[in-house]
Amino acid sequence: MLRVYVRRADRAASRERRSFWQPGTGAKPLYREPILRAKTAGLMNAVAHPAQYGFSDHGPIREDGSELSDPxxxxxxxxxxxxxxxxxxxxxxxxxxxxxxVVYKPLEQWCVGPAGIT
Structure with a gap:
């Protein structure tokens, strides 16, 4: 398993040219890009888990408020x-x-069934 930590505010490089007349054609959130690329690369699983409370890289503790999310x-x-x-x-x-x-952690895959665990 590989875990990649990104900020909610991080954006992927835009694939399209941005036009003054087309606001909103900005870059998508960065966390989506590794998932799309993992699918193309044939990995078994890729998901994003949003944090609601915590800190990263020795920074301050942050939390989602009831009305605003912390980018x-x-x-x-x-x-x-x-x-x-x-x-x-x-x-x-x-x-x-x-x-x-980026954190790597070895995992075991178990098959659970009537015969037990393999």
Whole structure:
């Protein structure tokens, strides 16, 4: 499993030219891009988990308010695949992962059924 931490305010590079006459054609949230690229790369699973309370990179504690969300809170993008796939993904997506907190954690996949756990 690979976890990539990004701020809610982080934006991906826009793929389209922005026009003065077309407001709102800005870049999409950055956390979506690794998920799209993980799907293309054939990884098993990719999801985004938004934080509601916490801190990142030794910064101050932040929280979502009842009326406003804090754009500085992190989103954890969790990618699951074989280690070799995850390493290759990181090498190929260096532009996206630069200066981000990236954590690798080995996992076991279990199959649970009437015969027990395998």
């Amino acid at each position: 500085q809170l992190t989103i954890c993008v969790e990618l699951i695949g074989r280690r070799a796939q995850l390493e290759q993904f990181c090498r190929q997506q260096g532009d996206l992962l630069t200066d981000k907190i």
